[in-house]
Amino acid sequence: MAVGTDTSSAATKQADAVAAIDPLAVMRIKDLVLRAKAVVEGFYNGLHRSPFHGFSVEFSEYRPYSTGDDLRSLDWKLFARTDRYYIKKFEDETNRRCYLILDQSRSMGFGSLDYSKIDYAKTLVATFAYYLTLQRDSVGLMTFDEGVGEFISARQREGHFRQMMVALSRPVAGSGTDLSRPLMQIAALVRRRGLIVLVSDMLASVDDLRTNLAYLRSRGHEVVIIRVVDPAEVELNFKAPSMVVDMETQREIYLDPEAANQAYTQQFSEHRDQLQAICDSLGVEIYETRTDQSLDDALFHVVSTHRRRVGGPARAGMLSSAGGGGAR
Numbered sequence: 001m002a003v004g005t006d007t008s009s010a011a012t013k014q015a016d017a018v019a020a021i022d023p024l025a026v027m028r029i030k031d032l033v034l035r036a037k038a039v040v041e042g043f044y045n046g047l048h049r050s051p052f053h054g055f056s057v058e059f060s061e062y063r064p065y066s067t068g069d070d071l072r073s074l075d076w077k078l079f080a081r082t083d084r085y086y087i088k089k090f091e092d093e094t095n096r097r098c099y100l101i102l103d104q105s106r107s108m109g110f111g112s113l114d115y116s117k118i119d120y121a122k123t124l125v126a127t128f129a130y131y132l133t134l135q136r137d138s139v140g141l142m143t144f145d146e147g148v149g150e151f152i153s154a155r156q157r158e159g160h161f162r163q164m165m166v167a168l169s170r171p172v173a174g175s176g177t178d179l180s181r182p183l184m185q186i187a188a189l190v191r192r193r194g195l196i197v198l199v200s201d202m203l204a205s206v207d208d209l210r211t212n213l214a215y216l217r218s219r220g221h222e223v224v225i226i227r228v229v230d231p232a233e234v235e236l237n238f239k240a241p242s243m244v245v246d247m248e249t250q251r252e253i254y255l256d257p258e259a260a261n262q263a264y265t266q267q268f269s270e271h272r273d274q275l276q277a278i279c280d281s282l283g284v285e286i287y288e289t290r291t292d293q294s295l296d297d298a299l300f301h302v303v304s305t306h307r308r309r310v311g312g313p314a315r316a317g318m319l320s321s322a323g324g325g326g327a328r
Contacts, residue, residue: 003306009100010089023294027115027123036126040134043296043303053166082102096194097138099186100125102168103200105145105177112232113291121199122168124298128197131299140296141167144182148321151185152279154194178206183212193220197302202227202275215284224284224305225279226298234290 029035042074065074065085073087104126108118125141132139133156141164150167152160179200186196196216202225216223238257245252272288279286287301 015132023292024114025244027119028296032126032168035221036130037125039123039127039295039299040131043299053074058170068212069110070258075081076144080196090128097140097192098132098141098195098197099140099154099190100128100164101142101144101196101198101200103145103177103183103187103198104143104149104172106172107177107201108174108202108228110230110233112230115291117201117228117291118172119228120295123255124226124228124289125138125199126168127295127299128302129161139164142182142186144168144178146176146178146181147289148181148185151189154190160204166201171277179204179206180208180212183209183216187212187215187219190221191219194222196223197226198219198223199226201229201233202271206271206274206278209275210282213278213282213284217284221307223282224302225275225284226302227275227286228291230289230291233268236261
């Protein structure tokens with residue numbers, strides 16, 4: 001996967017044209033940075049109906065005016081458009097830490113489309129990183145499979161975004177999936193509370209997941225899980241008896257279509273329900289996205305959580321109305 005800084009007019013126009021419309025078109029952009037920019041620009045275009053239309057990323061956020069606020073921070077232009085009072089929140093008021101955790105296990109290499117789950121997931125992580133960098137938040141990155149791979153501390157400095165993109169460009173070399181290790185590692189390394197975004201297919205045992213998520217929550221972290229699944233994983237549709245290979249163990253398995261389809265559907269549903277129950281019990285947000293869904297849906301979900309954590313229900317509600325119900 002290419003990582004570069006091609007800012008040519010043709011490349012930029014290509015990115016603008018497909019932003020947040022067709023994931024197949026977005027994924028055809030070779031450069032990971034341009035993909036991320038295309039999705040974020042499309043996301044901002046989707047805010048045209050909101051009170052925030054036209055706001056500059058120089059200001060990380062707005063919040064409603066409260067009695068006692070410094071009147072010098074009022075945005076009078078926004079008041080003229082909305083007939084409501086909003087206060088600009090500057091960088092020192094809104095700077096937050098966010099860690100993006102990416103599953104690079106072998107199962108993420110599966111794909112029934114023109115690209116795999118890991119291609120889609122890397123694009124999501126790059127998109128989140130680019131958006132948060134624009135918001136002047138400190139962003140860090142961790143990759144994992146059966147162990148922890150890359151770890152880049154959350155920072156906000158020149159060249160940091162590119163460092164994360166280089167790390168994301170490295171090929172997947174892992175095999176199995178161990179969800180416990182990255183969560184334990186993050187809990188040990190990150191002492192200042194922030195937002196933790198886990199991007200994974202979650203195709204692993206959930207035995208220790210509750211314990212590790214509960215510990216992160218007890219440390220004051222907000223946790224969002226973006227579960228990436230391929231359409232062929234959601235609806236298994238074998239037509240004839242087949243030999244399949246487990247991508248992580250390399251074990252060959254014979255499948256009878258009638259029995260396999262029914263058993264797989266049941267087990268996939270049970271696993272999904274277990275994940276949802278664990279997350280619901282701990283106040284962890286989980287959002288499942290298929291690789292044929294628009295990437296800005298997942299971005300909207302993360303941004304909603306990110307802003308709700310610091311802004312309360314009022315600002316979260318404004319963002320929800322802006323996005324037109326993209327999060328599910």
